[in-house]
Amino acid sequence: MRIVVCMKQVYDPATTRISRSREEFDLRGAVKITNTPDKHALEAALRLRAAVGGEVIALSLGDAEADDVCREAIAMGADRALLISGPEVIGVTGRAVARALTAGVRYLDAVDLVLTGQVGLTDGTGSLAPRLAAELGWEVCLDAVRLAPMTDGQIEVTVACSPGVGEIVCLALPAVISVATGSERPRYAHPARIANAWAPGLVEVCSCTRLGLDAAALTADVEVGGLILPPERTRGQTIVGPTETAADELVGLLRTKRIL
Amino acid sequence: MGMDLSYLEALMGGVAAEPTTSESAGGVWVVGVEGRLDDGLLRLVGKARVLADALGAYVYLLTNGSDREAAESTIRAGADQVLLAQGSPTLTDLVSFFEPRQPEVILFPRTRVGRILGAGLAQRLDGGLCGHAADLEVDPIYRRIVAHQPVLDDAARQRMTILAAPAMAIVDTAALPAAFNEPWRSGAVADAGADWVPAAEPRPITWPQPAVTLANAAVVVAGGRGLKTVEGFALARQLAQALGGVAGGDLTALDAGWIAEEELIGLTGARIAPKLLLALGLDGDTSLFMSIQDAGLIVAVQPDPAAPIVAAADYNIHADPADFARALLERLSRA
Amino acid sequence: MDFTIPKSHQLFRKMVREFATQEIAPRTRQVDRQGWPDMELVHKLGEHGLLGIPFPQEYGGAGLGELGYCILMEEVGAVCTSTAAIIGAHIGIGVMAIYLGGNAEQKRRFLPDLCAGKKLAAFCLTEPNAGSDAAAIQTRAVRDGDRWILSGSKIYITNGPIADVLTVLAVTDPALGARGGVTAFIVEKGMPGLSVGTIEHKLGIRGSATSEIILDEVAVPSANVIGQVGAGFITFMQTLDTGRLGLGAACLGGATTALDMMCRYAAGRMQFGRPLADKQAIQWLIADTATEIEALRALVYRTAWMVDTHQPFTREAAICKLFGSEVASRAINRALQVHGALGYSCAFPLERMWRDARIAEIFEGTNEIQRIVIAEQAMRPYGVRVRP
Numbered sequence: 001m002r003i004v005v006c007m008k009q010v011y012d013p014a015t016t017r018i019s020r021s022r023e024e025f026d027l028r029g030a031v032k033i034t035n036t037p038d039k040h041a042l043e044a045a046l047r048l049r050a051a052v053g054g055e056v057i058a059l060s061l062g063d064a065e066a067d068d069v070c071r072e073a074i075a076m077g078a079d080r081a082l083l084i085s086g087p088e089v090i091g092v093t094g095r096a097v098a099r100a101l102t103a104g105v106r107y108l109d110a111v112d113l114v115l116t117g118q119v120g121l122t123d124g125t126g127s128l129a130p131r132l133a134a135e136l137g138w139e140v141c142l143d144a145v146r147l148a149p150m151t152d153g154q155i156e157v158t159v160a161c162s163p164g165v166g167e168i169v170c171l172a173l174p175a176v177i178s179v180a181t182g183s184e185r186p187r188y189a190h191p192a193r194i195a196n197a198w199a200p201g202l203v204e205v206c207s208c209t210r211l212g213l214d215a216a217a218l219t220a221d222v223e224v225g226g227l228i229l230p231p232e233r234t235r236g237q238t239i240v241g242p243t244e245t246a247a248d249e250l251v252g253l254l255r256t257k258r259i260l
Numbered sequence: 261m262g263m264d265l266s267y268l269e270a271l272m273g274g275v276a277a278e279p280t281t282s283e284s285a286g287g288v289w290v291v292g293v294e295g296r297l298d299d300g301l302l303r304l305v306g307k308a309r310v311l312a313d314a315l316g317a318y319v320y321l322l323t324n325g326s327d328r329e330a331a332e333s334t335i336r337a338g339a340d341q342v343l344l345a346q347g348s349p350t351l352t353d354l355v356s357f358f359e360p361r362q363p364e365v366i367l368f369p370r371t372r373v374g375r376i377l378g379a380g381l382a383q384r385l386d387g388g389l390c391g392h393a394a395d396l397e398v399d400p401i402y403r404r405i406v407a408h409q410p411v412l413d414d415a416a417r418q419r420m421t422i423l424a425a426p427a428m429a430i431v432d433t434a435a436l437p438a439a440f441n442e443p444w445r446s447g448a449v450a451d452a453g454a455d456w457v458p459a460a461e462p463r464p465i466t467w468p469q470p471a472v473t474l475a476n477a478a479v480v481v482a483g484g485r486g487l488k489t490v491e492g493f494a495l496a497r498q499l500a501q502a503l504g505g506v507a508g509g510d511l512t513a514l515d516a517g518w519i520a521e522e523e524l525i526g527l528t529g530a531r532i533a534p535k536l537l538l539a540l541g542l543d544g545d546t547s548l549f550m551s552i553q554d555a556g557l558i559v560a561v562q563p564d565p566a567a568p569i570v571a572a573a574d575y576n577i578h579a580d581p582a583d584f585a586r587a588l589l590e591r592l593s594r595a
Numbered sequence: 596m597d598f599t600i601p602k603s604h605q606l607f608r609k610m611v612r613e614f615a616t617q618e619i620a621p622r623t624r625q626v627d628r629q630g631w632p633d634m635e636l637v638h639k640l641g642e643h644g645l646l647g648i649p650f651p652q653e654y655g656g657a658g659l660g661e662l663g664y665c666i667l668m669e670e671v672g673a674v675c676t677s678t679a680a681i682i683g684a685h686i687g688i689g690v691m692a693i694y695l696g697g698n699a700e701q702k703r704r705f706l707p708d709l710c711a712g713k714k715l716a717a718f719c720l721t722e723p724n725a726g727s728d729a730a731a732i733q734t735r736a737v738r739d740g741d742r743w744i745l746s747g748s749k750i751y752i753t754n755g756p757i758a759d760v761l762t763v764l765a766v767t768d769p770a771l772g773a774r775g776g777v778t779a780f781i782v783e784k785g786m787p788g789l790s791v792g793t794i795e796h797k798l799g800i801r802g803s804a805t806s807e808i809i810l811d812e813v814a815v816p817s818a819n820v821i822g823q824v825g826a827g828f829i830t831f832m833q834t835l836d837t838g839r840l841g842l843g844a845a846c847l848g849g850a851t852t853a854l855d856m857m858c859r860y861a862a863g864r865m866q867f868g869r870p871l872a873d874k875q876a877i878q879w880l881i882a883d884t885a886t887e888i889e890a891l892r893a894l895v896y897r898t899a900w901m902v903d904t905h906q907p908f909t910r911e912a913a914i915c916k917l918f919g920s921e922v923a924s925r926a927i928n929r930a931l932q933v934h935g936a937l938g939y940s941c942a943f944p945l946e947r948m949w950r951d952a953r954i955a956e957i958f959e960g961t962n963e964i965q966r967i968v969i970a971e972q973a974m975r976p977y978g979v980r981v982r983p
């Protein structure tokens with residue numbers, strides 16, 4: 001089976017701050033990492049490969065630094081990687097990302113399965129898998145926690161609806177599946193694979209032009225604006241009144257905060 | 261397809277007439293095709309109403325989850341026209357449905373089906389999409405939809421102006437205000453003229469989940485000296501259960517023998533980061549404060565207004581912790 | 596001059612850090628309390644390729660060199676000194692003796708299993724009458740056809756009770772002594788006459804196992820002689836050089852953790868109405884620690900680079916070990932002071948770190964011995980021969 005795993009580089013949410021005064025992200029201390037949900041997708045792909053054989057290819061889109069993501073994928077076990085890069089892909093939005101990655105999947109040829117992470121950390125929405133499926137005209141399934149290949153060109157997918165509860169669906173291949181973060185924990189990269197991941201020939205870098213995409217295909221479908229911030233936290237407030245009314249008020253408060 | 265000038269009428273103060281055919285171009289569409297009409301969908305219709313009023317457009321609801329009678333509730337919630345369909349649409353079905361209609365805005369609820377069809381449809385119609393919107397507004401100058409997309413686990417929301425048409429969004433309906441219920445509204449109910457194949461029944465399955473621990477719990481109920489007795493502390497455990505969280509305690513609770521070592525919150529125990537920390541009868545000290553720095557909402561129940569925790573908590577309730585716990589338990593069991 | 600750490604090693608650091616936080620840190624307290632290694636963890640280290648980091652891939656290692664080894668020791672040392680000691684005794688000295696002194700056949704025979712953690716190594720030098728004075732060892736090896744019969748006792752051997760492969764230094768020609776009369780052997784678990792003696796109860800690194808190793812007429816085939824007969828002392832001293840560097844790296848990790856704890860607590864603890872961090876007395880502790888850590892970091896990684904680029908590094912390794920162990924002890928001692936009573940409490944990790952840190956000033960050559968090594972190198976151009 002030839003499996004493509006879409007993997008992107010994101011700002012680590014733990015190091016990404018918000019500037020209240022400028023109403024935008026403060027990225028000065030932000031560190032770029034491989035989107036961890038994508039590592040879950042890679043783990044699922046590696047398990048499938050172990051079960052049925054074949055090839056796992058990491059597919060990424062981004063600037064030159066996204067090479068790190070490809071190398072990490074290879075260190076974790078991917079056979080090779082394709083990086084779609086070049087000035088034209090900087091800052092592209094969801095629609096264009098899906099088109100470019102689709103072109104990448106077509107370029108890789110004879111792909112049976114495309115896996116994506118559930119969502120991009122920091123500012124993702126989790127719409128890549130259905131977008132890709134629409135572009136490719138393939139079947140799609142979201143939030144998979146387990147993938148079991150079947151003999152008849154189908155794949156049995158366990159989908160998580162809530163923690164511990166889900167349903168089983170069967171998809172005909174080729175298909176696009178997003179893998180939930182509740183799936184098997186991604187493996188540690190093996191040190192020897194890490195040492196070899198920068199060997200030449202493992203990551204192919206490709207421009208959009210070479211994939212046959214023109215500028216029109218990459219136009220933005222949305223424009224990112226400023227941030228809207230919740231009111232600053234005020235500590236030390238008091239809910240006054242007797243126990244009974246205070247309890248009522250707290251229940252109301254928890255409802256509006258969507259904790260209940 | 262001609263230009264939809266109906267909004268001009270609305271802008272000029274006239275009440276727009278009900279759309280007569282489902283073929284009219286433009287409009288704000290809500291697509292709820294999961295065989296049910298729930299409160300989330302009604303909220304979404306309400307949001308569509310607000311956008312449509314700003315655009316001077318009609319609100320259409322395409323649904324397979326309603327009969328003519330139930331459709332009335334969606335009209336009270338703001339729909340101008342409800343299009344009833346049978347079966348479940350594939351992406352191709354939706355593409356052929358929408359291509360001739362040239363909608364201006366299409367909204368999907370953020371369910372699994374909504375995410376698949378919404379994002380897929382956006383891609384097929386060459387539309388612009390915000391894949392996760394918590395709110396939407398209209399930029400009146402450019403007549404564009406601006407979605408508010410949660411970022412960093414909803415620590416903030418990013419404005420997303422949708423440039424391409426149709427403007428589409430997959431909306432977290434739980435984040436929207438309550439649905440309208442305005443009996444004076446009128447609207448039409450029509451047949452969508454769509455003949456979709458029923459969806460296959462999925463096979464349900466369950467699997468064991470790892471236990472929730474203090475370190476990863478979304479809700480923590482922490483008890484301390486103020487609960488007075490082991491029976492008092494039991495209330496903290498009951499509340500934790502009722503809120504779907506876990507119980508813990510500070511050193512005073514540990515010393516009193518109310519909690520096990522693993523249940524200690526503090527520098528010598530667990531560091532926690534729940535969305536809600538309910539602190540019952542905790543005074544608070546450095547060890548505790550340093551271990552709850554990442555807690556979202558902190559509610560402290562503590563009779564002493566001078567206790568150190570008061571300044572650290574978002575909300576304080578000055579009551580006897582056990583009494584309050586009982587009152588809260590009673591309300592939670594009612595709900 | 597370029598101080599950039601290669602991308603591969605940056606990724607390796609991420610991997611080890613993740614492994615250390617998820618797999619090692621949760622067991623640190625437990626191994627200290629039980630006074631014994633967590634063997635499941637030791638197997639995991641092997642399974643994930645962490646027990647062969649510096650060695651070439653042809654022998655089953657990761658091929659990440661001394662730089663990789665220092666990164667490993669720093670990250671592990673940051674969460675658990677006991678585990679760092681287990682790895683240090685295995686990679687840093689146990690396997691290293693075979694790698695540096697052994698022939699290709701021996702490396703092919705032993706390294707793959709050792710790198711994969713299927714077998715664990717120990718390094719047996721110290722004896723009751725030979726501590727700092729390593730040349731005074733009395734363990735004897737007598738030739739008997741194409742085998743050697745080893746008799747004697749080694750003490751304070753890290754990994755002793757859990758090791759499968761032991762590198763042992765023994766006297767083969769008492770007349771020659773350290774200059775040609777001492778040979779290194781590979782002794783394997785299961786060889787008749789080899790046994791584990793007294794198990795040590797220690798102040799710190801209780802999560803590592805230290806014991807006496809008794810050799811009672813153990814027959815070792817000649818094929819297990821490391822390098823040449825008579826070359827053992829040199830092999831062992833060279834091995835200790837690399838071991839010392841790794842020890843310095845582990846100290847760097849421990850010191851960094853102490854600094855992190857110190858800063859965190861100084862920011863959170865309120866006294867006299869302000870955070871402790873407001874007090875200059877506390878700031879100076881923090882500043883001094885940060886300064887020493889920065890110096891140590893530069894020292895450790897430059898020395899690693901010297902090793903990987905095949906430059907002599909005996910002096911630098913001794914400096915890393917000496918300075919590193921003292922920096923770590925000071926940093927942890929200061930962190931304990933900043934935490935007040937909490938630092939002294941057994942419920943908090945600092946008392947363990949404080950006990951653990953002490954070992955680095957003693958093993959792999961006491962700090963006094965390191966000073967002798969350094970002075971010896973310093974005085975050589977002046978024609979003075981420094982003797983211990």
Ligand SMILES: Cc1cc2nc3c(=O)[nH]c(=O)nc-3n(C[C@H](O)[C@H](O)[C@H](O)COP(=O)(O)OP(=O)(O)OC[C@H]3O[C@@H](n4cnc5c(N)ncnc54)[C@H](O)[C@@H]3O)c2cc1C
Pocket residue numbers: 684717718719720721725726727728750751752753754797800805954957958959960961962963964982983
């Ligand atoms: C936990 C632990 C693990 C160990 N693991 C191993 C192991 O795996 N393999 C192994 O072979 N050994 C191991 N050792 C032994 C360790 O290397 C020795 O303890 C160390 O080399 C010192 O030897 P000694 O204890 O006999 O002290 P001594 O040599 O008796 O020294 C006592 C004191 O005198 C000082 N001193 C000695 N000579 C001089 C001098 N010339 N000038 C100034 N001061 C001097 C020393 O610095 C020390 O302070 C371990 C020890 C411990 C505690």
